[in-house]
Amino acid sequence: DATAAATGNGEAVVHLFQWTWDAVANECTDFLGPRGFGAVKVSPPQEHVVIPYAEGGNHPWWQDYQPVSYRIDNTRRGTAEEFEAMVSTCADSGVKVYVDAVINHMTGDGSGTGSAGTEWAKYDHPDLFGDGGAGYDRADFGPCYEEIADWNDKWEVQNCQLVGLADLDTADPRVRAQIRRYLNDLVDMGVAGFRVDAAKHVPEEHIGAILSDLHEVPVFGGRPEIYQEVIGDQTIPYTAYTPYGDVTAFDYQRDISGRFANGDISGLAHLPDYGGLSDEQATVFIDNHDSQRYHPTLTFKDGDRYYLATAFMLAHPYGTPVVMSSYDFGDNVTEGPPSTGSEPGNPAGWITEDADCSDSEWVCEHRHPAVAGMAAFRNATGDTPVVQRATDGASRLAFDRGDRGFAAFNASGGTWNLTADTALPDGSYENAAGSGTLTVADGRVSARVPANGAVALHVGGTCDDSAECGGGTDPG
Template sequence: MKRLALVTFVLASLLVVPAGPVAAAPAGPRQVIANLFEWNWPSVGTECTTFLGPRGYGYVQVSPPQEHVRGQEWWVAYQPVSYRIESRKGTRAQFAAMVNACHAAGVKVIVDAVVNHMANEDKTGPGWAGSAWSHYNYPGVYQVQDFHHCGRNGNDDIRNYGDRYEVQNCELVNLADLDTGASYVRGRLAAYLNDLLSLGVDGFRMDASKHMPAADIANLRSRLSRPAYLVQEVIFGAGEPITPGEYTGNGDVHEFRYGKDLARMFRSERLAYLRDFGEAWGYLPTGSAAVFVDNHDTQRDVAGVLTHRDNGIYALANAFMLAWPYGSPTVMSSYEFSSRDQGPPSDSAGRTQNSTCFSGGWRCEHRWQVIANMVGFRNAVNGQPVVKWYDNGNNHIAFGRGSAGYLTINDEDGAVNGRSYDSNLPAGRYCDVIHGERSGSTCTGPTITVDAGGWFSANIAAHDAVALHIGAKLP
């Protein structure tokens, strides 16, 4: 078992946070998604303007915007009662202003879309914006005939994930399961998604996609008023009949195995095994996979994933994800919670409070220095192959991305000193973006000199790393 020591590097470097943007993001496509989980709309808009756009994030994923049940728990947002854009995160006008602000900053907006179900019986009406509702009766939206009633298990709930019919026709924890094969339901869901598109939204995370046939999602996509990015939540289950691969024809699919396996490599196995991480591990094709170290579900419900509570090793795992070319990466941005159901920082009425990073419970991993700077690395090396892989057979690895970037991670319990690394980088001086920020012609952290042959030397502390890329090359 590896010792997960929090060395001085973790406290003094990994968790140091840039005060703000130092320079414009490198040129090139912006691929990285920031999941600002349960942020309110004014805070998202401000973050796009002041940080996400300038630091090179390409997308922001926002939590469900539709009217939901009342309550303080995080999951109330996943219990719709109508499709009015009015929630504890803000009004329709605030949502539209957020989208406009993000677009002005060069950041596209992905909405977490709850289309599989409506609310269950844990709460009672009215909804957040005052809409009347009861289980299977959402006036003006749905009535009892618009839902599946599978007749299984005495309460219509899913018990057997080995039964395709049950998973896609019974209820997930008593949530009223929409008949997404019915024409009326499809039309109503498409109207909701198209309303969001009319406000400028660029894509959707399709929540609980596993509980809908892929053909039903394909039909919804065909009804959209314009093209939109889709990423589908399909959790892999060994031996289950419903597989993530069924959904790739609709768009990207979340690769849930990625975060669990990456955590296992960093915690108890060997980073050397990561040399073919991705499709060779039985994962989805890289062009269809959406990956993450953790998300809002796995950080609560899945044993063996890394989260913000792992501090330095979590930052290193994100650094690897952002440097490695497999899949489309999402960076999680969390708030503190002491129980599974705890919702975001809110006032007494349940309205989500403004997000002030690193205070009031907001953890803001997307602003951690290592993670934010590796977004720039990702943009700089886009499209470049992995070259010159090195490992010591254990937990010291290094690799380049063409001639555009180079990362080395030392997750051993001791330092690696005086070693030379063979990169394809052009000769010159580089800012080590793990520990510093490039600011014009200087670096706030260590500088590394690459010689004419592409070689450089570095001392790397235990559980530390060095990352160089052409966007951080000093004049």
């Protein structure tokens, strides 16, 4: 509806990793918009290298992180027309589209033909926008042409090559102008935000200069949302990047996922400013597409405990939450998304299949019953403060969100029979983090919180607000 489109739904983001543009558009209409998710983060939309892969297999997901040009035509996820249609379809449901922007580097070693047909070599990207008007050559890269060797040397980390990828010279005003043109073209199409890939590998003042005059976002208005991928450490702290946008809180990710994995959650009502990032500056997540492969603490493979952590992230006001939505890659960290196999003119396994949440290859974490209703909880509770209401040992925690919501988390193997005070108005509520209904009477709530499960109640989620109440939660 027009109001949702103008204001957006809320702040909860879902990362539909490797989904095709058509599939994202459908998910905005069918699920994300109606459930109150505010934004969808999509995989990189620019032309990318096509990496040969083992016969019969499909192409690695990470070829998308090696840009050949800034054309959005013909990536493995669809055409430019499909991309633009997705952006406007999602906006119609109040869902913003955030793009994963790869701006630190271009390709790795070698040469070839990109996904949209542009010829490339490591230091030669002759046609950035498909109009023959702009390119990068050797002078646009550097100043360092070696791989990062000493990660304790800030200059190296920011100026040398991340895994051998040709590092753009972002001190150069011409390079900045090309990157800005790419980002502004996307904003003009309606893209409302960016995850800045490998931001830590671009000197922070260069990020500031590149992002300084981005266009106003159509429909939603304002400057695009920015969240910068920085794995902070003593050499380069997270806070170096806060002047230019939000920053990924990997310290939160490690702490929260570790605590949920270990059943050690009773102390989590009040969270610190992880890595020095305030509530407003932090982007938070339980896992992302890298961590789930390279250092998994808690992922969809862990089942209930993972979904419980995700529900907690959405229930707690700290940071802007990003829900990971994956495909099942088994034990193969290189494995690309489910693909359509051979298509005319395209190598086998290059084109991604539309996601289908009833197909087990697409995990669809965001549709899990513990997660699906939690964007609505977050929207209803806004920035009301956390008031701790109960704990029971190390693995159980319940809190109010002002008088707007109540949530209880049970990271143990037995049911938690809980009675607690709550400021929620008396009434009968749907469980937004599972199924069933719960009653608040005389300022008290009684709940049987399932093993490794949660209950979450919020204003606007009473049985009077919904015909579905009592019938269990339909995960969609």
